[in-house]
Amino acid sequence: MTISNPILKGFNPDPSIVRAGDDYYIATSTFEWFPGVQLHHSKDLVHWELIGHPLGERRLLDMSGNPNSGGIWAPCLSYHEGVFYLIYTDVKSLAGAFKDTPNYLTTATDIRGPWSDPVYLNSSGFDPSLFHDDDGRKWLVNLIWDHRKNRNPFHGIVLQEYSEAEQKLVGPKKVIFRGTELGCTEGPHIYKRNGWYYLMVAEGGTGYEHAVTVARSRSLSGPYEVDPANPVLTSQGNPDLPLQKAGHASLVETQNGEWYMVHLCSRPLPGLQQSPLGRETGIQQCEWTEDGWIRPVNGRHPQANVQSPALPSAPALAPVECDHFDGTSLDVHYSTLREPAEDSWLSLTERPGNLRLYGRQSLNSHFSQSLVAKRIQHFRFEAETVVEFDPEHFQQMAGLVCYYNSKNYYYLRISHDEKLGKTLNVLISDNGAYDELLAQDLPIRDWGGRCYLKVQIQEHEVRFFASPDGESWTAVGDSLPFGHLSDEYATRHVNGFFTDWGFTGAFVGLCVQDLSGEKKAADFDYFCCRNL
Structure with missing residues (x-):
């Protein structure tokens, strides 16, 4: 062997x-x-x-x-x-x-x-x-x-x-x-x-x-x-x-x-x-x-x-591909940022069968982020979820994120626009420079209460999709470079001193923000991570 x-x-x-x-x-x-x-x-x-x-x-x-x-x-x-x-x-x-x-x-x-x-x-x-x-x-x-x-x-x-x-x-x-x-x-x-x-x-x-x-x-x-x-x-x-x-x-x-x-x-x-x-x-x-x-x-x-060594073969349990959040605690493969998953911002029991996240600070924060994520382990990969979220203003967001650190991420988010109502867009942080993938948000107020979100990674490319029913998918913008979510891309130095280090790796996760401080919640019904 x-x-x-x-x-x-x-x-x-x-x-x-x-x-x-x-x-x-x-x-x-x-x-x-x-x-x-x-x-x-x-x-x-x-x-x-x-x-x-x-x-x-x-x-x-x-x-x-x-x-x-x-x-x-x-x-x-x-x-x-x-x-x-x-x-x-x-x-x-x-x-x-x-x-x-x-x-x-x-x-x-x-x-x-x-x-x-x-x-x-x-x-x-x-x-x-x-x-x-x-x-x-x-x-x-x-x-x-x-x-x-x-x-x-x-x-x-x-x-x-x-x-x-x-x-x-x-x-x-x-x-x-x-x-x-x-x-x-x-x-x-x-x-x-x-x-x-x-x-x-x-x-x-x-x-x-x-x-x-x-x-x-x-x-x-x-x-x-x-x-x-x-x-x-x-x-x-x-x-x-x-x-x-x-x-x-x-x-x-x-x-x-x-x-x-x-x-x-x-x-x-x-x-x-x-x-x-x-x-x-x-x-x-x-x-x-x-x-x-x-x-x-x-x-x-x-x-x-x-x-391999001369030891009896001992296969291990494979991680669960689709998590329907039926338990009372997070699976061992999830991680959060800087602090534990606590009842103050996360619940698996308030709505059984759902992961409820209460919106807190932005993805740029080093303190209180409402984000639950898994490591990306393969160059051909897909993650999918469905979320119920009813934002009341543009400072409330929820969705699916590919995250390296607080300065480098791609975020397919649901939010609210004063004229368009509930909308979708992909937010980009490129070594701290903020951008939006679509010139104008995609209106989804006619989709109903549930919104399906998906990301696909094909070696160099990251691409996001959304659907009102989980069957008919719409691409949200063009592809993005997967390599920008890497140690090498995140590391920066000025005048011989490193100003930013990159030592981690890319994650895919579910997150909610409420920059108003009102702690608007989103419910995620499942989270599937598949190797393609």
């Missing part, structure tokens, strides 16, 4: 893998999307299922006001003596020279929770990772960020002991690794094997020069010698590879002694360096050389198909 990459499709970057008995878990970054950290489970490393999010309560995570691509960066999941440890960063600012990066720890004896109250660790940088040594001591490593002019902002990987009894970092701090000539040294993980401490890091930046490098030492605190064959894994310089941006990796050993590396990757649109599906998770089979270095079996370039 082979494993097809990516194993976690759509926006699922910075994987951290751990084995607990016969079970495998991967934690991935969620950035400004709530709940925080995606947790995926597998028995065979082939089939994966999203099982939950450990940071699903405000006591564990409050991202109100966090910037685009802030929030949860590079969580580290580990398991020791029956306890799961989750280390995470909640990035509060990242544009310009400074980054505010508080790091926390939460634990659980069951991967599904409950998770303990967060323990604050430090704020010196991001990508924290916890290493459990053989003697029972625990050590934190993270990147130190240097804001000073004419310095390397990736100052180095710092090591400090964590006291579980005192629930804080203790003792001296030491920079144990400055990185290689690839630069941008981040994403550290430490492993111990045959008396060697191995430090695996991400380098080259998280774009097309991304890479995995390794160094080792007989002492935890160093000095570390770099692998002479670095980088261990990279796509750099090979634009024809289906998996690009390979880097930021994590290792796991199977119960049979086989080794695998999970890693970040992306699939750009054909012919473009734009990846609207976001940074995803791939896997490579590995082996140890006679002189004690880890190597992917098929070489340093990521493979789209990989030999």
